[in-house]
Each structure stands twice: as C-alpha cells, then as structure tokens.
Amino acid sequence: MKVLAVGGTGFIGQHIVRELLAGGHDVTVLVRTPPTNLPAAVTVQLGDLTDLSEDRLDKIVAGHTGIVVASAAAVAAPRNVDITAFFHDTNVAPVVRLLAAGCRAQCDRAVILGSFYATLQREQPALRLAELSPYIASRIDQAERARAAVNAETSVAVLELPYVAGTTPGRQSPLEPMLHSMSIGNAGILAYPGTTAVVTVTQVAQAAVAALDRRVNGNYPLVTANLPWADLFTRLATAAGHPPKRIWKLRPSAIRLLIRREGIRQRRHGFTLGFDPTQWSNLHATTMVLDPDIARAELGVEPDDLTKALQNAASTSRATTEPS
Secondary structure (H helix, E strand, O other): OOEEEEOOOOOOOOHHHHHHHHHOOOEEEEEEEOOOOOOOEEEEOOOOOOOHHHHHHHHOOOOOOOEOOOOOOOOOOEEOOOHHHHHHHHHHHHHHHHHHHHHHHHEEEEEEEHHHHHHHHHHOHHOOOOHOOOOHHHHHHHHHHHHOOOOOOOOOEEEEEEEEEOOOEOOOOOHHHHHHHHHOOOOOEEEEOHHHHHEEEHHHHHHHHHHHHHOEEEEOEEEOOEHHHHHHHHHHHHHHHOOOEEEEOOOHHHHHHHHHHHHHHHHHHOOOEEEOHHHHHHHHHOOOOOHHHHHHHOOOOOOOOOOHHHHHHHHHHHHHHOOO
C-alpha cells in the first residue's frame, strides 16, 4: 500500500512512518522543509497543506491508497483574531482539504490523530467541552467534517489520543514541559488531584498502521494505562533522576490559578489559549480515563511497557536540561 503522511517528521509521525515501512508499505511525507530524520526509503514532497494549489495537492495525493494526518494541532491562537475562525482554518480546513483530494484520487482509507477530549465529550456531554473550549470544538469538528468530505467507500479512523509517552529523535516529549512546570526544584512536585490517560508512542504507531490495513471506520480512543496525576508525575520525575520528596495535590482553585498563569504567559507571547480555564481546571481535578479494550479488540494493539516509555520521555527531559 502507498501511504501519504502529513506530519511524518513529528513526535508521533516519525514512529508511524517507520511502522509503515516495517509493514512493507511505500511512504510519502508532505513536509514544509527538507527532513533530516527520516529513512532513505521515504519519498519526500515539499509543501504547506494550507497554501498548496488544488492542482499541486491533487498531484501529490495521486496514486496513494491511504492518508495519515499526524500533524500537530494548534492549541493557542494569535491574539486579536477571531479564535473560532482561527482554529477552524488551522485545525479543520487543511484536513478537510486533504481528505477531499484523497477522495478525488480514489484513496479509500485515512487515519487522523485526534484528541481524547473528543472521547470525553462523547461520553460525558454534560461537560460541554466543545461549547466552552474552541480548541476542543475544533478537534471534534475536524473529525466530523473530514468524514463529510469523503464518499461512503472511504474509511476514516480517528485515533483519540491522550498524553503520549516515549521518545523521538530531534523532538521534545510532550510530557517534558508539563513535568518541568509542575516541579518545585528537585524536592517536590505539584500534582492535579484527578486521573488521566497515557498511551505510548509505539502503540499509537501500531494503531495507525492497523487502522489503515484493516480499513476501519470510527473513533478509537487509545490508552496504555489510566494513572493518577501524582503517580504519573512521580514516575516521570524519578526516571529523570529526581524522585520527589513531597507531592502537593492541588485544589481546583489552585489549578485555575495555574492555567490562568499559563494564559498570561501565552498572552505575553501574543497568543490566547483555546481552553476555558474553569473547565480545564475542573477536568484535571476529576477522572479522565479511556477504555483500553477498544483499541485492543478492534485494532489489535499489543500491550506496551509504559514504564520504559516514561523513562524514555524523562531521559529526553534530562538531556535537554542538564549541562553538557
């Protein structure tokens, strides 16, 4: 199978590309700049999905059977713009455009890396996630509009991802800045009082390739384990060589202060977060868990070593913070 991957040089995308190659597939990546971290067997197409002409996009997509959308989604918008329009133009419209081109090229399967906030909204509509947070609304809209852009013969699998653990050459672990922001020197850690889901980057890659191979259609939450935040941060800090002597579990009011502080920091850099602060703090004070049996049963995702993945994430953190 010939597969086109957008975001194939990113933290998760590199693992998907290598998993596809290991399965005997031909891989093309669409990137803005020439990559230096991909196997020689990968075909590279240069271009930005947001401004490629329709003719150029059609030529790139032509001949591919599958599409993988592994590009990172924006979680903050520039200040003084229509935030809803920005998230649509950044997170939704390019994906819709790509899948529409795939449909014209008779590509019959696609995989999109989505967000577990969509899972939470589907399972707990009373949370009103899409109504209050423009970023979450854009991820839900992304999946719905992508499916509307293709015909009935095209499968679209959306992998709904929580926090991802692991390591990728040249890329920062998504967990590293979170651990850094919650650490108090080397002695203690701040922790949210709730529970969250974590998945290894290896399992994400396995799921993406399985979804293409099986031509599955639907939403698939992925999770290796559901952990209390205190457990997750303790394991990360310990793997980074700084086992915490004390853990402070934050109250919802303190979490709101943290997210507001982050909002202030973003504004100083010219951005506005796509999350409602009160909603975000309430989520992190409660239970955000996923069912691991869904991906195992429908995608054949094999168990993975979360401890090793967290150690790898922590080693990336250590390499970027320790003096050389």
